[in-house]
Amino acid sequence: MRHRLPLVAGAALLLAAAGGFSLLVGGDDTEKTAAGAPMARVAVPELAGVAARGRDLFDGACAVCHGENAAGRAGIAPPLVHVIYEPAHHADGAFLLAIARGVRQHHWSFGDMPAVPDVTQQDVAAIIAYVRALQRANGIY
Template structure:
């Protein structure tokens, strides 16, 4: 075996080791991190409307009203057919919370993102809103 073939052969494990070390040092997102990047909770997460009540009051009521009826000149009512599940899916709520949204039904202006609300918090808030919509006959 010539020296050049021997060197190239012996370098393959070195390059393989370098590649593994580089890739091993990279952090690939797991499924929960990937979903969170989209504003979504883990797929196995069970939201609670009861937990959503306080979160809604803390983060949403200033614009959408304490009873989800909206606030003049600030934000639309969530107890409205526009926000029923068949027109605005849960995904639309998650995306609005994570990324904000442009005004499209009302003249309140755009909704800014709410970065303090985690995807799990958002799931609780959506459960709370859906519970009250259901009670109001919005389905």
């Protein structure tokens, strides 16, 4: 009986972690959300300088898919204000490459992201500043 306790505890921990990961990456909730609806609640901080410019650029080039304030759009594209896109997992260079070259589907089931033409590297730097400001305001570091 004593030997089963660590096994049962380990199994329970694994199941809890799997359930938590499922919630973290969307789980079943993304399928229950109306198509195009925001996927995340996003607190928007006061923006100035490069981040404010990035907001305007994001609104013009990215929001049609990734939603207002990078909250995602159910059935269309994921929220960028999400722990998956934290700097330690998706560094700024990943955003640069995604915009320049597009991205194959890998975390979400939205399909591949096409490249976004006519967005300069300076524009991308401003968009990244905006997204990172949103992430910080929402506890994603």
